[in-house]
Amino acid sequence: MISNTLLETCNLTKSFDGRKIIDNLSLKVMKGDVYGFLGRNGQGKTTTIRLLTGLIFPDSGDVMINSHNLRTDFKQAISQIGAIVESPTFYGYLSGYDNLSLMANLVPDLKKKKAIDEVLEIVGLTGRARDKVQTYSLGMKQRLGIANALLGKPKLIILDEPTNGLDPQGMREIKEMISQLASERNITFFISSHLLNEVEKICNRVGIIGNGKLLAEGSIKELARNSQGRSLEEIYFEIIGR
Amino acid sequence: MRIWQNKLVKLFKVKKLYIFLLIIFANLVITVFVYKNSDGTGLRSIIRTANAQSLPLTFLNSWAQFMSIFISIYIADIITDEYKTGTLKLSLLRPVGRVKLFHSKILALIIFNVVMVALIVLLTYVFGILTFGWGDYTLYNGTNYYGAQGVLLTVAAYALIIVPYTAFGMIVIFIAVLSNDMTTTIIASVELSLIGQYFNAFESLKAFSIVNQIYFFHELFVKNHDLGQAVLGIGVNLAYIIVFYLLSVRAFKKKDIVF
Structure with missing residues (x-):
């Protein structure tokens, strides 16, 4: 059976100096998704991206990219992705x-x-x-x-806060480029961001991270339906407990 | 894979290579100036025979102090600076294994040493011709070598010195992989080359000192002609290369890239 999952993490855990930064993180990105990875600063978004791209090694857990294990089949796995990590x-x-x-x-x-x-x-x-x-x-x-x-x-492009530091014109260009590449070239995107408005506009699915744990995951429509049609911002603050 | 092309492009595009050559050139100019103006001043020049043929071998030992610093700066640039500025990520996000990427760093070190040594010989010959003329022979260790014999001796001596330069570079690579910091790498490596000179005071330890090797390794073959010492010299350099290669590759493979 052909899997529709392009990126999957299984119980990913990473600690620095005894402090758990990523805690049993399991997420799934499907082919064709523009996946928004949401979370406040310092919650583990960039660390997750470093784990997804093999720049750092997990204490436990695995990353699968298009059915290739990043740890045991690095070259095949990494050749499926393109990425900008941090800046x-x-x-x-x-x-x-x-x-x-x-x-x-x-x-x-x-x-x-x-x-x-x-x-x-x-x-x-x-x-x-x-x-x-x-x-x-x-x-x-x-x-x-x-x-x-x-x-x-690449089948998947990973972008870490792609609009950070850009002026409104630059932000708009990047967002348009992402939408265009996703629709015209069928590229799946994994985008970390703390800008809810931005994610709501360009992403179809989201994952929300807090204290290194995945707090919620699903399509924006699905999350909105389960929350009586509230905006992503309202859902987000409810999930992170603010 | 065309990793070696990347190394060549980066080497010739950075300004450092040209600054290093400028420093070498300045040293040549100062030494020749001292030679020409030393009468009655008490100054002593290392130049014994004023001709272009003899000049590269006259300077060979003294390049060690420059090269140890240049190698430290170059390694700090291609490892710690790339790590800190984030450009190391560019390569790590490609389907190139970490060991292969690490090997490309060693390749870069070897290319740097070969290019620097070749350019130094060329620069010294050209400067010698312009200053003194080509001359009739190569004077080395009290013996005159004529024509191609002298040139071959020069090329052989310079080719040999690449071996300890590479061994020293491997130690610097290890420091760079561990330290993650450009300044620390340069200071620690320069300190190593300074402290290492004290080993030369102990006759029994001298042969095992990397500093002694980067100054005198070539002499084991082109001057002393002592087979036992030459074999020991090769062994010492290989030991440094292998030990620090194994330690560095192990550390690099496990390294978390957090910048």
């Missing part, structure tokens, strides 16, 4: 194109030039591709980060 960081002394070129060298069987031109076109950076990244605005770096994530045609 988009690049080599500032290189151009946007050169940065993508370095990363394309690490993707097997990729027609480099074609792939880079294509992703630059998608994020609208073709005109500035030869400029050094240190001259880019945060919004441009974020777009370059998405271009980098798109290299290798």
